[in-house]
Structures are given as structure tokens and as C-alpha cells.
Amino acid sequence: MIYNKRPVTHNTNLKVVDMPEGYQGEGFMAMQLSKVVGLARKNSIWPLPFATSCCGIEFMATMGSTYDLSRFGSERLAFTPRQCDLLMVMGTIAKKMAPVLKQVYVQMAEPRWVVAVGACASSGGIFDSYSVLQGIDQVIPVDVYVPGCPPRPEAIIDGILRIQDLVETESIRRRDSEEYQELLNSYGIS
């Protein structure tokens, strides 16, 4: 067999996510729906990168083969808000950009999550000035903040993992709750 002599071998060291707890017998399995949904959502997050400056460069490294964010199920970046679950804001957001960012967030379908990557997106960073938005949480709700200026790819991956924790454990009815509606209303999003 000539194929066996090729130096390239396929990686068989695959990691498979554990099955949620449940009661199973022959041909059936019973478990909580929220756990199945959480499992599915958690491992197939579609990120929407909103990169405006140097943190975006770090994110490119994160998506590259060395750090490879795809390992965590975020294989596909999409540049359309309507298909995405996770808005990743990376970089300085000027006040003039704030309505654009809000529009992008509004266009995303529920459930949606937001991660603010880097000091500028989290708090305005060093740009304590008349033209820069002092943190994107002034216009949209944020789930996870990644500190750093800019954060290393490991930090961005850690932020994604924290988002995965949130996604996995989120109650199915959270988005219908009054508290959530109140949160959105406080940002002027209905």
C-alpha cells in the first residue's frame, strides 16, 4: 500500500464534548432540553468581528493557525449581523461610530452575546477625550470584557470561553424575561 508510506498522518487525538446527564435506555434518552440547547449553542458560536484598530490585529492572530479559535467551535466568522450570535467589538469606538455599532447590535437576532475586547472597547482606554466613546456599554449591553491593550490571543480565547460558559448555562426563557426587556429598554433598544 503506497498510501501508508506518506509522512503525513491524520490526527486521531480528537476531543469530543461530554454528553449531558440524562436517563437513557435502548433507543431513547431523556434529559433537560436546556442542556441540549446549551450544548449545541455553546459549541457552534458564530462570531461577528467588529474590529476598528489594533485589538483587531490580535484577533486575526487568534483566528490564525497558531492559536486557532476554530478549536472551540467558532469556525465560521460571518460579516453579516443577522446570522451571528456573538458580537466581538475590538478597538476604539469613536462617538460617531456609536450609532453604527448599535445598529449592528439591533440587527442581530436573539439570542445574542457581546464581548468587548481590549481597554478601548471596555472603557475608552487611554482615549479619555471628547471624540471617543467611553466604553461600548454606554450604547449596548456587554456580556464579557477582555482587558489588555491590546490583549494577547490567549486572553481573547479566554474571553470566548467565558462566553461559552454563559451560553451553556443560560436559561431558555432568559430572553423573554422582564429583567432582560428592562435591560434592553435602558439602552433604548426594544
Added chain:
Amino acid sequence: MLNNKFVFDKLVEKFGEAIIGYEESYGLIAIYADKEFNLKILQYLYDDEEMGFRFMTDLTAIHYPDHKGEELIVTYLLYNMRKNLHLRLKFALDINEPNIYTASNIHPTANWQERECYDFFGVNFIGHPNLIRVLNVDEMDYFPMRKEFPLEDQTRRDKDDEMFGRGGSFNFGRFNV
């Protein structure tokens, strides 16, 4: 021979009292003049064969809060491409009446430069075709580059003043301040 002295002498000869002052640093001439004559001077510098300043490199303003009655200085940076000579023209304005005639009919470049100048310093260019903000948000109700406004964003409550050099007890180098 076109040089700094020649330009200044010709302008004084032509406009007399309207030319207020003269300053030269690093070989670059700056001429202070009466703001009412800005268009006439620019037009003369553009049309005259010997002058030929037909390229506007930049137009900006400077705010000197201590110069009472002439707080805003509008500066034109002109260039003669053939003779490779730069020229600065400065016109002082009162900050309470920051009015000056627009140069956008002589140098089309001035259109956006004047809008930016209005955006940041609030200089009112009379006759400008579209004097609205160009870089800042439309809702902004002040002119941020004027020195009466602090550089920092004053709307924040949660930033630690010590970390941004606003008061506090930071003194890393133990300087006498």
C-alpha cells in the same frame, strides 16, 4: 527674485496699514494682517505674476486664551510651487465675533479646511457654501479644540482620576510639584 523680504515689501506697498506684522522662523515667513483684507491679500497673492501663491497647503486656527481681543488666529499656509516658497498668513479674530471671509472661492481646498476649522474652533467663515461639522458628531454643542474645554471627557464618573493625572496623590518620580 522671489524671497521672504520681497513678498513682505510688496504686500506693505500694496496694502499699507493692513499688514500688521512680520515674523521669520527657520526661514519661513509669517505675515500678520488685518482680517478684513484676507480675501484681497489672498487674491493678490494668487493673481500676481511675481507672487504666484496658487496652492493652499493648509488652513487652521490657533487659540490663545491670554491674547484678549485676538484669541483666535486663523493661519493660511500658502505655497508657490514654481519658486518653492512657503508663506504663512495670520489673521487675528476676537473670540466673541469669530468672523472672517471664506477663501473657498479662491482656493477650493479651503472648503473642507474651513469646515474642519469651524468644527474644532468655531470660526465663522462668512460666505462658506456649507459650513457644518465635518469630523465630530452633529449633536456636539461646543468647539473641542478651544482651550476653555478640558481634554478629558467630563461625562465619566467611574474613571479613577489618579490614573489619568487629574489630581490625586500620584508622584512616581517624587518630583517637587
